[in-house]
Amino acid sequence: MASAASLLAIDQRIIELESTIADARLTKRWALAWISLGNILLIGAVIAGNVLIDFSKPGSGRFLLNAMGAIATLISIGLSVSLWREARSWEREQIVQLLQAQAERRSEQVATEPDSSASPPFQDYYRSIPDLRDEYRKGAEKYRGRHNLFQLTVIVGSILTSVSTTAAAEQGIWSWIAVGLSALVSVSAGIIAYFKFRERSLNLQQTADSIDLEVQAYRLRIRRYKDLPPEEASSVFAEEVERIREEQRKKELQLEQPPEAAPQQRSQPI
Structure with missing residues (x-):
């Protein structure tokens, strides 16, 4: 009975690890979308601002817009790449733990088989x-x-x-x-x-x-x-x-x- 309880605990841990891996992969996808699409939209917004804004009016400065856009773009790229790398590392760690748990489950199954003479x-x-x-x-x-x-x-x-x-x-x-x-x-x-x-x-x-x-x-x-x-x-x-x-x-x-x-x-x- 103790082996059966241990096997159930391992199954529960495997389910939790698989859920964690799914969360890590989702985070990695969002970070990749941010890297590829979000930053492009941000750069496009800066370009659109240069095209559509009338800088001849008092108080409007092209340099300020481009400086703020460049800083925001650099911060966005840095954060998105950092998030993607962290999610990838997190995913790899959880996969290793999942493989270890699956190996433990296979070894425990031998002891919990109802009929070892099968x-x-x-x-x-x-x-x-x-x-x-x-x-x-x-x-x-x-x-x-x-x-x-x-x-x-x-x-x-x-x-x-x-x-x-x-x-x-x-x-x-x-x-x-x-x-x-x-x-x-x-x-x-x-x-x-x-x-x-x-x-x-x-x-x-x-x-x-x-x-x-x-x-x-x-x-x-x-x-x-x-x-x-x-x-x-x-x-x-x-x-x-x-x-x-x-x-x-x-x-x-x-x-x-x-x-x-x-x-x-x-x-x-x-």
């Missing part, structure tokens, strides 16, 4: 299940993040499009901004509808949870594994996990089909 192929199969479960969970998080990104683009873009359309009545440049935002919203909505990130994330998360529940039931010898001989319990466990994986593959194939083909497939007799 065949070597089944023991290898049983030890690979946590990695398979984690792979499904990572896929679910990846698709969930993509769905949230494009959905947020649709929501914010729709609001900004309405505002730009209203402002276009006074200034012509806003009409072009409204057109660009409308195109961005349409493209984002089309990507969501075609790739179905939310459905993929939900299916992968359900599969990972089902595998996790099956592993716990097999360890505790409850539900379908209650009072079963060790050899039969091992066989039932492998069959159930493969059934869950097969259902996941079928769900993926259904998502790959065009919308008009789904009703036809459901209407066909099985």
Whole structure:
């Protein structure tokens, strides 16, 4: 029981490390976007100020504008590069700790196997299940993040499009901004509808949870594994996990089909 508790603690640590790595990668992406896009926009703002501002008026100085813009740009570049390097170092440290935790989990799994007399192929199969479960969970998080990104683009873009359309009545440049935002919203909505990130994330998360529940039931010898001989319990466990994986593959194939083909497939007799 102590080994099982230790294995659960290691699994919890792995989940926390994976979440920390995801946060570090997100920070690194934002820093990279700041380096490439944010600083370019800042330089563009300084150039636009030189073009659009009338420096012939009293109190306006081109030198002051350029000096402040240059200082702000240098500070921005320095901070963004520093943030990116710090996030990269943080990510590498967490990856090392994750690999160590995964090695500890593999060693602990030998002591927590319900039946050490099982065949070597089944023991290898049983030890690979946590990695398979984690792979499904990572896929679910990846698709969930993509769905949230494009959905947020649709929501914010729709609001900004309405505002730009209203402002276009006074200034012509806003009409072009409204057109660009409308195109961005349409493209984002089309990507969501075609790739179905939310459905993929939900299916992968359900599969990972089902595998996790099956592993716990097999360890505790409850539900379908209650009072079963060790050899039969091992066989039932492998069959159930493969059934869950097969259902996941079928769900993926259904998502790959065009919308008009789904009703036809459901209407066909099985």
